[in-house]
Structure formats: C-alpha cells, structure tokens
Amino acid sequence: MSADLAAVxxxxxxxxxxxxxxxxxxxxxxxxxxxxxxxxxNGSAFLLIPAAAVxxxxxxxxxxxxxxxxxxxxAFRSIERQAEIIQGKLKAGMRIQDVLSVLAPPGFSEHHTGxxxxxxxxxxxxxxxxxxxxxxxxxxxxxxxxxxxxxxYPKGNSQGYQYEPWHWCFQRF
Numbered sequence: 570m571s572a573d574l575a576a577v578x579x580x581x582x583x584x585x586x587x588x589x590x591x592x593x594x595x596x597x598x599x600x601x602x603x604x605x606x607x608x609x610x611n612g613s614a615f616l617l618i619p620a621a622a623v624x625x626x627x628x629x630x631x632x633x634x635x636x637x638x639x640x641x642x643x644a645f646r647s648i649e650r651q652a653e654i655i656q657g658k659l660k661a662g663m664r665i666q667d668v669l670s671v672l673a674p675p676g677f678s679e680h681h682t683g684x685x686x687x688x689x690x691x692x693x694x695x696x697x698x699x700x701x702x703x704x705x706x707x708x709x710x711x712x713x714x715x716x717x718x719x720x721x722y723p724k725g726n727s728q729g730y731q732y733e734p735w736h737w738c739f740q741r742f
Contacts, residue, residue, distance in 0.1 A: 571676075574595070574648070574675060574676040577648070577652050577675045577676070578674055578675065578676075580652075581652060581655050581656065581659070581665065581674075581675070582659070582665045583665060583669065583674050587665070587666065587669060588674065590729075591727070591728055591729040592727035592728050592729075593673070593674070593677045593728055593729075594677065595676050595677060596676065596677060596678060596679055596681045596682050597681065597682070598647060598648055598681045598682075598683075599618055599645060599681070599682055599683030599684075601618045601619065601683065602618075602619070603616035603617060603618060603645055603683050604616065604617065604618070604619050604622045605622070606621065606622035606625050606626070606641065606644055606686075607622075607625065607626070607629070607640070607641045607644075609640065609641070615641045615643070615644035615645070615686075616644055616645040616683065617644050617645055617683050617684065617686070617739070618682070618683040618684060618739075620717075620739065620741070621683060621684045621686075621717075621739035624716045624717050624718065624739055624741070625641070625686060625716075625718075625739070627716055628712070628713065628715075628716040628718060631712060631715075631716070632705070632708055632709075632712070635708060635712075637690070637704055637705050637708040638690055638691055638705070639688050639689070639690055639705050639708075639709070640688070640689060640690070640691075641686055641687065641688060642687045642688070642689050642695050642696065642735070643680065643685075643686065643687035644680070644683070644685070644686050644687075645680060645681075645682075645683040646678060646680035646681065647681065648675045648676055648678075648681055649675075651672070651673065651674075651675040651676075651678050651680070651681070652675040654672060655668055655672055655674075655675070658672070669729075670729065670730060670731050671730065671731055673728075673730070679721055679736075679738045682738075684738050684739040684740070685721065685736065685737070685738045685739075686718070686736075686737055686738075686739075687733075687735045687736055687737075688700075688705070688709065688735050688736075688737060689705075689735060690703050690704070690705035690706075695735075696733075696735060698731070698732050698733075698734060700734045700735045701732075701734040706734050709737065713737055716739075716741075717739045717740055717741030718737040718738065718739050718740075719737065719738055719740055720734065720736070720737055721733065721736050721737065721738045722736055
C-alpha cells in the first residue's frame, strides 16, 4: 500500500489489523480515459473505461431483448470518492468494521479501475442481497460472462465483504 493510501486509511480509522486475513487487492485508479457508459433519468453520468462501457451497453441491450431491464447504480469511483462515502457512513454512526464489510477501503475497490458496475432492476431495493431473487440476476448469471462481466463478491468470498449479487466487474481486455 502506498504512503498516500496508508494516510487516507489512517484518517478513516482503518488499521492493518482490520485488513489482515482478507484477500484484498490494491486497485489503481483507471489510467485509460473514462467514457460515458450510461446516464440515469436523474442525469447521473456513469463512467467506465471504453471496453467496459461498450460491453455494458451490449449486455444491457441483450438483456432488454430478453425482456430483462437492468440499469447502473454505480460505476467508476475515485479513491477520493471512496473515502468520502466511508466518511459519510462513519458520520452516520456506523463502526468502521461494519463499513468495511460493505465497502472496500480506499485503494481496494474494483470501482477505481473503471471496470466495475453495480447493477439493479426495477422493483427491488438498491444494493440489497434480495437482488439475487430477480430475473435480472438470473439473466446475469447466465449471460454476463459472454460480455466479460463476472460476479466479484459471491457468498463466502475471501475478501470478507457481504454478498453482493449486484456487483459485477468487466475482466476482458
């Protein structure tokens, strides 16, 4: 871990002991130019590296062809933004240990790469495990790999995160 990441972690109260025993990988921020992958109704822009953006659009269209609606709720996130999100949860009263079960420490999030997406479908609560009971999740399990996307954090994952059926990462380059 770089000195900068160590300093950010220290400011958030993240200790080496909290990260020990977890199969965490440092993910550098995207070095490629990020492009618009999608836009939500509220105008939120979701950025990804070009190959991931193209793959996302193709996957979303294929799902729609199969009458499955999927949409993005998160894509690229900078290291600074990751720290801000964690800080917000701490200010809301969450303990850092609990935060780290649902969010990667700054520098350890696949979102930094511009390849990770959080996906949802109409009619479900965002970022909740019950997404796994949707037609969208079943469709992703059957088809996402064709577009280069893989489920990052299945049940019992070695990184120590809660199960995230909504989190998929583009791994074809």
